[in-house]
Amino acid sequence: MRSLLPIWAALALLVPGVATAQQWPQKVVKMVVPFAAGGNVDLAGRAVAAPLQKIFGQPFIIENRPGAGGMIANEYVAKSPADGYTLFLGANGPLLFSHMIHGRTDYKWDEHFVPVGSISFTPLLLLVHPSLNVNSVSELVDQAKQRKLFMGLGGAGSTNHLLSELLQSTTGAQWTTVLYKGNAPTLMALRSGEVNFSFEQISVALPQVKGGAMRAIAVSATKRFPSLPDVPTFEEQGFKDFDAETFVGLFAPANTPPEVVRQINEALLTIVQEPELIERFRGLGSEARPTSSGEFAQIVRREEKRWTPVIRKAGIKAE
Numbered sequence: 001m002r003s004l005l006p007i008w009a010a011l012a013l014l015v016p017g018v019a020t021a022q023q024w025p026q027k028v029v030k031m032v033v034p035f036a037a038g039g040n041v042d043l044a045g046r047a048v049a050a051p052l053q054k055i056f057g058q059p060f061i062i063e064n065r066p067g068a069g070g071m072i073a074n075e076y077v078a079k080s081p082a083d084g085y086t087l088f089l090g091a092n093g094p095l096l097f098s099h100m101i102h103g104r105t106d107y108k109w110d111e112h113f114v115p116v117g118s119i120s121f122t123p124l125l126l127l128v129h130p131s132l133n134v135n136s137v138s139e140l141v142d143q144a145k146q147r148k149l150f151m152g153l154g155g156a157g158s159t160n161h162l163l164s165e166l167l168q169s170t171t172g173a174q175w176t177t178v179l180y181k182g183n184a185p186t187l188m189a190l191r192s193g194e195v196n197f198s199f200e201q202i203s204v205a206l207p208q209v210k211g212g213a214m215r216a217i218a219v220s221a222t223k224r225f226p227s228l229p230d231v232p233t234f235e236e237q238g239f240k241d242f243d244a245e246t247f248v249g250l251f252a253p254a255n256t257p258p259e260v261v262r263q264i265n266e267a268l269l270t271i272v273q274e275p276e277l278i279e280r281f282r283g284l285g286s287e288a289r290p291t292s293s294g295e296f297a298q299i300v301r302r303e304e305k306r307w308t309p310v311i312r313k314a315g316i317k318a319e
Helices: 002-014 016-023 040-056 068-078 092-101 137-146 159-171 183-192 202-210 258-271 275-284 293-314
Strands: 029-033 060-064 086-091 113-128 150-153 176-179 197-201 215-219 245-253
Touching (some): 029 040, 040 060, 040 113, 040 258, 040 275, 068 086, 086 092, 092 159, 092 245, 113 137, 113 159, 113 202, 113 258, 137 159, 150 159, 150 183, 159 197, 159 293, 183 202, 202 215, 202 275, 258 293
Parallel strands (some): 029 060, 029 086
Antiparallel strands (some): 113 197, 113 245
16 A cells, blocks of 8 residues: 555546646635725635635735726636636626626626625615715616716726616616726725715625715615615616626636635635624625525526626727
8 A cells, every 4th residue: 555655645646637637726725806905806715815814824815906897817827727726806897797898809707707605795876976866766767868977986896886887778878987096996996986876785884874974866776675675676766687796706727626615615615604794794795695506607697697798789899
């Protein structure tokens, strides 16, 4: 038996996937965020980083690489070694739609990445600056038809962007979209009055709304949010099919060893179901909702199928 050990060790070196899966992790694991710090995706990643480090005994660090609607981070991770040490904290826009909007026809998310597992799902609020005298979606649409309005956007192709385009195509209203590098800079612009309104994830908008810096006039959920009981849904205001949420989850470069993907997924299934983390996300306005790798892939495909026609109909292109 002892004589076989050197042979097995040599074989392991010849089969990178086997060696990586057995040894992983032996160093720092990077989780790359496609937006600036302080946004919805960033907060979700930081919520699981410390628990992952505790489970695996190696640092899990957040690396923010904003820009190009998330494509900078996306492409960086996709081209990284498929060894489990560089992961993508993906959301709807950066994973699915930014490449379509920028005309990158050679990109297919399911060929460049393997879904590891979901972390959280977050509905959006339609926010307006206090100086804008509107209290409903219909009033905002009427204002947009009468004068020029500016909408802040944290990422081209994001759920925020698609809801904005859906509202314009549904109502015939139009506004100017101003692009920023993430949720946090967009909220700063809205707070200062640089833009008139924005669609933002509850997780980053809730403190601003509670503090009176901006007003929420609709939520993109099927029912009202408990912390904002006075904010009606889009459907309550006569706008059907505007329920939408941003997913956040981990993705690994294609060809990452299945055993590594399985280890991370099992860790997420444990972490994201912990009562402490459930309450943390609830306080942020998100739902902690872990899934298997396969279940997460199905969710991503459903989102792609639902929103791709909206992008094509609206003719969304990067400027």
